[in-house]
Amino acid sequence: MQIEGKIAVVTGGASGIGRALAMEFVARGAAGVVVADLDGEWAQKVAERIGGLAVQCDVGEPGAIESLVAAARARYGRVDIFCSNAGYSDPVGVGLDESMEAFERLTRVNMLAHVAAAKAVVPEMVERGGGYLLQTLSSAALISGPAAPGYTFTKFGALGFAEWMAVNYGAKGVRVSCLCPNVVYTGMFGRPKDLDAVAVPPAVGALGEVLLPEDVAVTVADAMEGPEPFLILPHPRVGESYRRKADDYEGWILRTRERLARMQAG
Ligand SMILES: NC(=O)c1ccc[n+]([C@@H]2O[C@H](COP(=O)([O-])OP(=O)(O)OC[C@H]3O[C@@H](n4cnc5c(N)ncnc54)[C@H](O)[C@@H]3O)[C@@H](O)[C@H]2O)c1
Incomplete structure (x- = not known):
């Protein structure tokens, strides 16, 4: 799909990967971009910078995605690309002591918001002959490790x-991609919202290969404009680990358990 001339909605668009995606879409000639975020003030600042529409919303609330899509259609007439990008993590280290209410909230934001988005935009995409769903997931969607359980x-x-969407709607013209990065220097890792290009602090750099969201956005847009990519893996070693896991699941669990124990021992 060519991004030029398209209308895109990006949730979590006020910061990090979402903001970088919104800016990259505009740089590639998108005809309209909706910046949706819990943080209405920063959604507005990003929208002003790129000439888009800001919508304050909590994607975990019932009806929020439907209202967001209605606002996008009211302004631009349609939605060609929906990026379900907003997400967050339960605190690392709390584990099973996290409350069920916290797990339920995380499920609404990180999982059910993708379902609500598909319900809101896919029927019309099918009618018009196509569309694009981009889900920002994580390497944690493919290989568990130090990430928290709810995440x-x-x-x-x-x-x-x-x-399921790719299998059932691909033939109807709806393309689906999952962005599964490892560490990206964003608000999740303390990056301030108001800085455009910043050096990765040493404490974050120590986590391994750390990418900037602006570079991830270029990788994503290139992939969207290329042959149908289901998984978008800006860190190639995530794909290598995923293949190793598929080849020997039990052995992979054993090795990961040992690696985590070494990490926790310091
Ligand atoms: N940064 C990383 O290393 C990394 C790695 C893998 C996946 N991810 C995923 O990338 C996505 C974007 O995160 P980021 O790293 O850019 O972090 P970020 O904190 O910079 O941006 C996340 C944005 O989402 C918004 N948001 C959070 N909950 C929301 C909700 N309920 N409704 C609407 N907006 C909401 C926040 O206000 C924020 O502006 C998340 O889904 C995250 O899980 C990040």
């Missing part, structure tokens, strides 16, 4: 939904 199972669940 892991919600990202896995969202991957399952995306796979």
Whole structure:
């Protein structure tokens, strides 16, 4: 799909990967971009910069995605690309002590928001002959490791939904991609919202190969404009780990358990 001339909605568009995607879409000639975020003030600042529409919304609330799509259609007439990007993690280290209410909220934001988005935009995409769903998931959707449990199972669940969508709607012209990065220097890792290009602080750099969201957005847009990519993996080693896991699931669990124990021992 060529991004030029398209109308895109990006949730979590006020910061990090979402903001970078919104800006990259405009740079590639998108005809309209909706910046949706819990943080209305920063959604507005990003929308002003790119000449888009800001919508304050909580994608975990019932009806929020439907209202967002209605606002996008009222302004631009249609939605060609829906990026379900908003997401967050339960705190690492809390594990099973996290409350069920917190897991339920995480499920609404990280998983069910993707379902609500598909319900809101896909029927019209099919009628018009096509559209694009981009889900920002995580390497944690493919391989569990140090990430928190709620983050892991919600990202896995969202991957399952995306796979189902790709299998059932691909022939109807709806393309589905899942962005599964490892570490990206965004608000999740303390990047301030108001800085455009910043050096990765040493404490974040120590986490391994750390990418900037602006570079991830270029990778994503290139992939969207290329042959149908289901998984978009800006860190190639995520794909290698995923293949190793598929080849020997039990051995992979054993090795990951040992690696985590070494990490936790310092
Ligand atoms: N940064 C990473 O290393 C990394 C790695 C893998 C996946 N991800 C995923 O990338 C996505 C974007 O995160 P980011 O890293 O850019 O972080 P970020 O904190 O910079 O941006 C996330 C944005 O989403 C918004 N948001 C959070 N909950 C929301 C809700 N309920 N409704 C609407 N907006 C909401 C926040 O206000 C924020 O502006 C997330 O889904 C995250 O899980 C990030």
